[in-house]
Amino acid sequence: MKGKILLVVLLILSVFLSACTCPNCPAKGQPGVSVQARAADHPAVTEQEKLMPCFECHKEATPEIYSEWFESGHGKGMVKCYECHGTYEDMKAVPYMSVCAVCHSGQFHKTVDGKVCWECHPVHSFTVHN
Amino acid sequence: MGLSRREFIKRTAALSAASYVGMHLPFSLEGKARAADADRWVRGSCRLCGVGCRVDLGIKNGKAVALRGVPESRTNLGYVCMKGMLFYKILGHPERLTKPLYRSTKTDKFKEISWDQALDIAAKQFADSVRKHGSDSVAYYGSGQALTEETYLFQKIMRGGLQTNNVEGNPRLCMASAVGGYLTSFGADEPIGGYADIDQASCFFIIGSNMAEAHPVVFRRVMKRKLDNPNAVKIINVDPRISPTSRIADMHLQFKPGTDLAILNAMAYVILEEKLYDEEFISNYSTFRQSKKVEVDFDTYRKFISDYSPENAAETCGGNITADNIRQAARWFAKSNGTVSMWTMGINQRKRGVWANNLIHNLHILTGQLLKPGADSLSLTGQPNACGGVREGGGLCHILPGHRLVKKEKLRNQVELAWGIPKGRIPPKPGYHTMAMFSAINAGKIKAIWVHCTSPAQSLPNADLYRKGMKREDVFIVTTDIFPTKTTELANLVLPTAFHFEKTGVYGCTERRSQITPKAVDPPAGARPEVWIVREWALRLARELNDPVIKKCVEPFIGKEESFDLPKAIWDEYSQKLTKGRDNDLRGATYDVLMKMADGVQWPAPTEEFALTGGTVKKFVRGMDPMADSEARDDKPYQFYGPAHPDRKLWIWLRPQQGPAETPDAEYPFYLSTGRIIDHWHTTSMTGRIPELMRANPYAFVEINPKDAAKLGIKPGDMVEVKSRRGTNVLPAKIYEGPIQGMVFVYWHDMFEDRMINRVTKDAYDPGSKEPEFKICACRIRKVSGPKPLKPYIVS
Numbered sequence: 037m038k039g040k041i042l043l044v045v046l047l048i049l050s051v052f053l054s055a056c057t058c059p060n061c062p063a064k065g066q067p068g069v070s071v072q073a074r075a076a077d078h079p080a081v082t083e084q085e086k087l088m089p090c091f092e093c094h095k096e097a098t099p100e101i102y103s104e105w106f107e108s109g110h111g112k113g114m115v116k117c118y119e120c121h122g123t124y125e126d127m128k129a130v131p132y133m134s135v136c137a138v139c140h141s142g143q144f145h146k147t148v149d150g151k152v153c154w155e156c157h158p159v160h161s162f163t164v165h166n
Numbered sequence: 167m168g169l170s171r172r173e174f175i176k177r178t179a180a181l182s183a184a185s186y187v188g189m190h191l192p193f194s195l196e197g198k199a200r201a202a203d204a205d206r207w208v209r210g211s212c213r214l215c216g217v218g219c220r221v222d223l224g225i226k227n228g229k230a231v232a233l234r235g236v237p238e239s240r241t242n243l244g245y246v247c248m249k250g251m252l253f254y255k256i257l258g259h260p261e262r263l264t265k266p267l268y269r270s271t272k273t274d275k276f277k278e279i280s281w282d283q284a285l286d287i288a289a290k291q292f293a294d295s296v297r298k299h300g301s302d303s304v305a306y307y308g309s310g311q312a313l314t315e316e317t318y319l320f321q322k323i324m325r326g327g328l329q330t331n332n333v334e335g336n337p338r339l340c341m342a343s344a345v346g347g348y349l350t351s352f353g354a355d356e357p358i359g360g361y362a363d364i365d366q367a368s369c370f371f372i373i374g375s376n377m378a379e380a381h382p383v384v385f386r387r388v389m390k391r392k393l394d395n396p397n398a399v400k401i402i403n404v405d406p407r408i409s410p411t412s413r414i415a416d417m418h419l420q421f422k423p424g425t426d427l428a429i430l431n432a433m434a435y436v437i438l439e440e441k442l443y444d445e446e447f448i449s450n451y452s453t454f455r456q457s458k459k460v461e462v463d464f465d466t467y468r469k470f471i472s473d474y475s476p477e478n479a480a481e482t483c484g485g486n487i488t489a490d491n492i493r494q495a496a497r498w499f500a501k502s503n504g505t506v507s508m509w510t511m512g513i514n515q516r517k518r519g520v521w522a523n524n525l526i527h528n529l530h531i532l533t534g535q536l537l538k539p540g541a542d543s544l545s546l547t548g549q550p551n552a553c554g555g556v557r558e559g560g561g562l563c564h565i566l567p568g569h570r571l572v573k574k575e576k577l578r579n580q581v582e583l584a585w586g587i588p589k590g591r592i593p594p595k596p597g598y599h600t601m602a603m604f605s606a607i608n609a610g611k612i613k614a615i616w617v618h619c620t621s622p623a624q625s626l627p628n629a630d631l632y633r634k635g636m637k638r639e640d641v642f643i644v645t646t647d648i649f650p651t652k653t654t655e656l657a658n659l660v661l662p663t664a665f666h667f668e669k670t671g672v673y674g675c676t677e678r679r680s681q682i683t684p685k686a687v688d689p690p691a692g693a694r695p696e697v698w699i700v701r702e703w704a705l706r707l708a709r710e711l712n713d714p715v716i717k718k719c720v721e722p723f724i725g726k727e728e729s730f731d732l733p734k735a736i737w738d739e740y741s742q743k744l745t746k747g748r749d750n751d752l753r754g755a756t757y758d759v760l761m762k763m764a765d766g767v768q769w770p771a772p773t774e775e776f777a778l779t780g781g782t783v784k785k786f787v788r789g790m791d792p793m794a795d796s797e798a799r800d801d802k803p804y805q806f807y808g809p810a811h812p813d814r815k816l817w818i819w820l821r822p823q824q825g826p827a828e829t830p831d832a833e834y835p836f837y838l839s840t841g842r843i844i845d846h847w848h849t850t851s852m853t854g855r856i857p858e859l860m861r862a863n864p865y866a867f868v869e870i871n872p873k874d875a876a877k878l879g880i881k882p883g884d885m886v887e888v889k890s891r892r893g894t895n896v897l898p899a900k901i902y903e904g905p906i907q908g909m910v911f912v913y914w915h916d917m918f919e920d921r922m923i924n925r926v927t928k929d930a931y932d933p934g935s936k937e938p939e940f941k942i943c944a945c946r947i948r949k950v951s952g953p954k955p956l957k958p959y960i961v962s
């Protein structure tokens with residue numbers, strides 16, 4: 037019981053320490069996970085951990101992606117991870133393109149047939165054309 | 167053994183990035199409708215902030231399933247923020263209130279009653295109070311989120327029916343100082359320009375505003391302007407706290423809270439010293455004022471401003487303020503091709519909020535950075551209909567619809583005539599302003615109050631003091647809302663209402679723009695639109711008090727179908743009869759026109775033909791504003807016809823530096839400031855019920871400067887007591903180089919008692935605008951424990 041409380045405290049602490057390593061958390065996913073990774077494929081997270089912004093872990097786990105995002109228009113404009121990738125119940129590692137349409141539907145008529153947005157606009161930085 | 171989570175995430179992300187090509191599913195196959203799989207789309211406005219983004223709501227099988235921005239809308243150009251993107255989840259939310267709830271005493275449990283019973287009780291309570299204690303024993307406390315039709319009808323019943331001006335609303339807590347500033351500087355409420363200026367501006371002066379979080383879609387527009395023109399566009403951010411807004415700034419002026427007036431006067435000093443002012447503009451269009459009645463000359467102003475040399479100001483303001491950066495800021499401001507100032511609560515929620523507003527306007531008048539493309543003094547509104555419903559619709563104790571002052575008999579008579587009620591029916595004395603209203607409840611002077619679409623139990627400063635009054639058994643509280651809140655917890659009668667897109671009505675956003683949102687889906691069974699509730703209540707009141715004038719107030723609306731015809735009839739009365747000839751002339755903005763427009767109409771718009779062009783982009787400019795032509799008195803291109811300045815001039819004010827009502831001392835050595843966060847709206851009664859938003863910011867924390875934290879031995883996540891002379895919170899610490907040293911900052915959305923920061927804030931208010939000084943008080947902090955597990959909390 038004591039250990040459990042300690043773990044919870046550590047998890048909360050991690051929110052404020054800005055990086056989560058949590059080696060104790062069992063990882064559910066397997067190597068070679070599909071690009072259609074969904075909530076079930078994300079490493080198990082507790083209800084407490086679900087209350088952390090995604091980037092708190094990803095800052096360290098995927099620093100390149102984090103800084104691409106942080107420096108992008110999305111990062112500066114505070115378009116956060118969950119806006120495109122959803123939250124734990126409906127998470128998509130690769131969002132459907134329709135999620136772009138929530139804000140960018142005006143640009144959709146300019147897309148090249150058969151291409152997705154991020155073929156021309158580099159994913160996470162979205163600044164210039166590929 | 168599986169991979170560690172860190173390795174797993176790394177690998178998944180790398181794989182995903184490598185495999186993006188070809189992952190697009192056609193819209194029609196996407197299953198869960200997010201943007202395309204809807205039966206139909208209905209156009210309206212976002213429910214949440216004052217930006218006024220236009221959105222299409224996707225409907226499938228009668229349910230809201232998706233939302234997208236409207237690209238052709240001039241307010242948001244298709245963009246929405248995460249709150250806007252997700253608010254459709256509130257329609258049909260399982261926790262919605264659907265039954266009227268009643269209890270005769272506040273210690274009882276609520277029981278469900280019928281609408282007939284509920285309306286009878288509400289009418290009887292208000293009527294009894296008026297009979298026994300007089301008209302001023304009843305009150306209405308509304309919201310900048312209520313539709314214009316709702317605010318208008320409520321205030322009509324209160325003033326014309328019950329004969330009291332006790333009509334207030336939460337915009338008093340956020341916009342009243344901006345109203346005071348516009349009226350005293352420009353002679354007319356609301357901005358001269360609007361968002362279109364952002365696209366042409368080359369200098370932005372952002373003061374007392376974290377617009378990246380509080381107005382994300384306008385911020386995006388500023389950001390785009392900057393990123394597209396990184397060298398030509400300069401951004402000055404002035405705030406005691408470094409916030410996400412500061413990320414795009416060329417210069418961040420961080421100063422001791424409460425010294426903002428000194429900075430603004432010091433910029434004016436530089437403008438005079440370096441002759442950066444526009445002499446012709448000043449002599450043509452402005453005067454200098456010491457008070458409303460005392461006009462002074464340029465030399466007197468010069469003498470006044472001589473106390474505010476940048477060197478003096480740097481000393482007063484502390485922080486990183488130097489004489490050089492004040493000079494640089496003033497030069498950028500004055501010399502740019504177009505400067506737009508933007509501010510919100512950091513300026514308005516000050517003991518001298520009106521003065522602070524005046525001093526921003528001063529800089530624009532002095533430099534002529536007004537009325538031309540890319541230049542404006544643009545106060546950002548917090549709520550979606552604070553401007554439209556409350557400022558224009560007569561939702562405050564001292565104003566009647568159409569920017570009319572209660573105290574002016576001629577204007578009262580115009581309203582009485584329009585309503586067809588006897589002359590003299592509207593009392594001449596303004597009612598209680600917000601803080602006076604809740605003080606009157608504390609004193610037992612108000613016996614029945616209707617709180618609509620807002621939660622004063624959480625949003626008033628020094629909340630415990632006023633909650634004490636609201637708990638009194640001799641004040642009957644009616645609330646109209648969609649979810650339980652901290653205020654419904656103190657109510658006698660809770661009435662479940664229809665939500666946005668479940669009813670029809672108009673919102674007016676920051677830039678004088680009125681936009682309609684029509685009913686798109688049915689409200690949950692049992693919830694009703696407010697306009698229906700008020701009409702039925704008024705008819706009962708008329709019977710209870712045997713007063714035909716009350717009935718007369720709703721006569722034009724009797725028998726109208728509640729989802730469209732009724733609000734349309736109310737809007738028609740308001741726009742055609744009450745705005746005619748006023749500076750917010752909305753006669754052209756009929757429901758027909760509003761339904762046709764992608765993004766509504768900017769007033770003045772006296773005719774439908776003009777309204778169909780979008781209305782007035784710049785007020786007071788001949789050729790752009792039809793009233794500048796019809797009200798012109800000479801050949802000059804600008805005509806200031808606003809109701810508050812009979813001399814038709816812009817006023818440059820002599821306003822001295824004045825600090826906050828409470829400053830730190832040995833006992834309470836820190837400044838406390840509060841603010842908003844991007845993922846939540848106000849008190850979280852709505853956004854806290856959307857899992858994505860709640861998870862993104864599940865509870866409030868206290869931001870502490872690392873140097874202060876080190877001194878006090880506070881580490882990240884430690885539980886910290888924040889205590890003032892009024893109340894105490896205990897919150898987790900975020901150690902962050904945001905607040906200036908000596909200041910702590912807390913977001914105000916959290917409903918949990920220990921993290922409800924308005925129990926700690928101070929209820930001092932601006933003597934002019936009566937807006938409270940939420941932004942500054944004194945507190946002390948101490949670590950009470952290490953990190954603790956916390957849970958998000960929402961009243962259920």
Ligand code: SF4
Pocket residue numbers: 212213214215216217218219242245246247248249250251381382383384
């Ligand atoms: S910026 Fe404001 S109006 Fe626009 S989507 Fe966000 S909350 Fe809604």
